[in-house]
Amino acid sequence: MTPLLQIKDLSVEFVAGQLVTKAVSSFSLTVERGETVAIVGESGSGKSVTALSILQLLPMPPARITSGEILFSPDGAAGIDLLHQSSPEMRSIRGNRIGMIFQEPMTSLNPVMNCGSQVVEAIRMHTKISATEAKEKTISLFDKVKLPDPKTIFSRYPHQLSGGQKQRVMIAMAMSCHPSLLICDEPTTALDVTVQKTILELIKDLQQSEQMGVLFITHDLGVVSEIADRALVMYKGYLAEQGPVREIFAKPKHPYTIGLLKCRPLLHPKGERLPTVSDFLNPTADSADDKINFSSLGSSSNPSVLPDAPHDGKKLLEVEDLHVWFPSAKNIFGKTLQYFKAVNGVNFNLQKGEVLGLVGESGCGKTTLGRALLRLIKPISGKILFNGQELNAYDDRDLKKLRREIQIVFQDPFSSLNPRLKIGDAIAEPLNVHGLAGSKREARDRVVNLLEQVDMKSEHLNRYPHEFSGGQRQRIVIARALALNPSFIVFDESVSALDVSVQSQILNLINDLKKRLGFTVVFISHDLSVIRYISDRIMVMNNGKIEEIGLAEELYQFPKSEYTKRLIESIPGQARQSSSSALGK
Numbered sequence: 001m002t003p004l005l006q007i008k009d010l011s012v013e014f015v016a017g018q019l020v021t022k023a024v025s026s027f028s029l030t031v032e033r034g035e036t037v038a039i040v041g042e043s044g045s046g047k048s049v050t051a052l053s054i055l056q057l058l059p060m061p062p063a064r065i066t067s068g069e070i071l072f073s074p075d076g077a078a079g080i081d082l083l084h085q086s087s088p089e090m091r092s093i094r095g096n097r098i099g100m101i102f103q104e105p106m107t108s109l110n111p112v113m114n115c116g117s118q119v120v121e122a123i124r125m126h127t128k129i130s131a132t133e134a135k136e137k138t139i140s141l142f143d144k145v146k147l148p149d150p151k152t153i154f155s156r157y158p159h160q161l162s163g164g165q166k167q168r169v170m171i172a173m174a175m176s177c178h179p180s181l182l183i184c185d186e187p188t189t190a191l192d193v194t195v196q197k198t199i200l201e202l203i204k205d206l207q208q209s210e211q212m213g214v215l216f217i218t219h220d221l222g223v224v225s226e227i228a229d230r231a232l233v234m235y236k237g238y239l240a241e242q243g244p245v246r247e248i249f250a251k252p253k254h255p256y257t258i259g260l261l262k263c264r265p266l267l268h269p270k271g272e273r274l275p276t277v278s279d280f281l282n283p284t285a286d287s288a289d290d291k292i293n294f295s296s297l298g299s300s301s302n303p304s305v306l307p308d309a310p311h312d313g314k315k316l317l318e319v320e321d322l323h324v325w326f327p328s329a330k331n332i333f334g335k336t337l338q339y340f341k342a343v344n345g346v347n348f349n350l351q352k353g354e355v356l357g358l359v360g361e362s363g364c365g366k367t368t369l370g371r372a373l374l375r376l377i378k379p380i381s382g383k384i385l386f387n388g389q390e391l392n393a394y395d396d397r398d399l400k401k402l403r404r405e406i407q408i409v410f411q412d413p414f415s416s417l418n419p420r421l422k423i424g425d426a427i428a429e430p431l432n433v434h435g436l437a438g439s440k441r442e443a444r445d446r447v448v449n450l451l452e453q454v455d456m457k458s459e460h461l462n463r464y465p466h467e468f469s470g471g472q473r474q475r476i477v478i479a480r481a482l483a484l485n486p487s488f489i490v491f492d493e494s495v496s497a498l499d500v501s502v503q504s505q506i507l508n509l510i511n512d513l514k515k516r517l518g519f520t521v522v523f524i525s526h527d528l529s530v531i532r533y534i535s536d537r538i539m540v541m542n543n544g545k546i547e548e549i550g551l552a553e554e555l556y557q558f559p560k561s562e563y564t565k566r567l568i569e570s571i572p573g574q575a576r577q578s579s580s581s582a583l584g585k
Helices: 047-054 088-091 115-126 131-144 152-156 163-175 193-210 221-227 245-252 256-260 368-371 396-402 425-431 439-451 470-481 501-515 528-532 552-557 561-567 580-583
Strands: 007-016 018-029 036-040 063-072 098-101 181-185 213-218 230-235 238-244 315-330 336-351 355-359 383-385 404-407 488-492 521-524 537-542 544-552
Touching: 018 036, 018 047, 018 063, 018 131, 018 213, 018 238, 018 425, 036 221, 047 063, 047 181, 047 213, 098 163, 115 131, 115 163, 131 152, 131 163, 163 193, 163 245, 181 193, 193 213, 193 221, 193 561, 213 221, 213 425, 221 245, 230 245, 230 256, 238 256, 256 501, 336 368, 336 544, 355 368, 355 425, 355 528, 368 404, 368 488, 368 521, 383 488, 404 470, 425 439, 425 470, 439 470, 439 501, 470 501, 501 521, 501 528, 521 528, 528 537, 528 552, 528 561, 537 552, 544 552, 544 561
Parallel strands: 036 213, 036 230, 098 181, 181 213, 355 521, 355 537, 404 488, 488 521
Antiparallel strands: 007 018, 007 063, 230 238, 315 336, 315 383, 537 544
16 A cells, blocks of 8 residues: 655755755655654754644745655555645645644643633534534543543643643644544653653554554654654754664664764763763764764763762751642632642752752652742741751841852743843843942953853854754853852753753763862752762652652662652663663663
8 A cells, every 4th residue: 555654855945035944855754554653853853844844834934845745645545745735625634634743732722722622623623513522522532541530621721731631632632533644743852751651652552543653753762762663863854864663773873873872861870971962973064964973983982980079978958847838729718728738848958069869740849849949939837958047037138148159040941041131141140130240341251251161152142042052042041050159059850851962961061060160959850860860869759748869879770669660660761771782881
């Protein structure tokens, strides 16, 4: 039979004035019925552009398709070329014959419509059934994607659901008309590992029961190992390598693929410098036809190992019976009837120079705890002692002085930066607020020095946040956090949504800066493989309480709590760790 989907020699470029950027170059693939094909690569490799081209969702202009065919044949007959279908014809295909799950469910769902109505709308657009029948089908779909209490979820709005629940609503919507092809564009990025595992299993079950073809787009090779039959690796718009997943993992041929595999923290012990993709490619090449430095293959088996940070045994932070509660129900007079206990009786301490990893699922209280440690949220009871002094006793003036000592790096660097401020001004802002800037020249010199510490250049001073990549923006907010020479920094999910190679660069950078500047760290993440790599000790949270705490390697290898065991078992690619040793680890 004719393949379900065939892409033949697709080329896409973006035009901005006189500047032409090639996003996809002569790319081809096939997807058979009942097969899962993964496209993997870093941001900018052309994955999402390829997926959006299939459904004619690219903005034209600035995008233009210069060559190629995209043939879709749901019935096994000769395929129709999706690139030459009219708008009404494409509307009949989108959501009906081809479903798509987008990367960010919050921006994909309408915030002013309840979740059930949005799925009903999609069903009734493509089928001739009544509103009552569509509602019954939606509730059945919600049950099929394992949403708790489907009837209640039907009436809820997107902001009332967790990230994993919103993603399940998107899956239900994509599956509502029984599509022949399902396109998944980074559907599990930044989700908890347990939720991620559930979503992957759900997509796999639905694919097998419906005999769909699935095109799965991701930058995470660990996820690919869990779900795909075949994988295609994209690099700067070109197809670098393709083959069965087991073959890609066991014997990767292209240096770019080897780099993606070896960058994962899962494969490296604490302190070992993580390799990056650039270590396997010619760093001086800047074209899509980069010459590959084959001599680097197998020669990076002795990466530099950073020495352990000296701990003098002195306690920087002590937390005693900490409670942070939020009102969840009130009566008509405004009296609180019920509380959500985000942090509920937490006790721990932190030594100077230590990295404490804080891990748990979304909603477990880890971000609330991190913000309470910085007095960004006021606890209802308990003590937080910083250098022996209780934070709750600080008045506003003392708290301002304390801000010089404690800083936070937030999860999303783009929303952390003012889009109207040049990054030089953004980094100088804390210096100005605390009266440490001196003259304009002194402030500029200090900002340049901070940029150089995070491996950026002085010419970046006058650029705006939107002119940088995600990894560069993360470096900028780290530079801003370092502006006041803090002794304590909280990193809140600061690498969760980054490409694996960029993640490696940021983790190496944090290690380098910590060794050089000697600050103490609480590193918050839902990814235990990252936490294990970066931390001295790990603290696992669940439902506002500490599940267990211990030395990083000991807790990772021999977890005591069933909850911790479940987190570790959910790490994508965990089963492939031993096979990846063939890469020269």
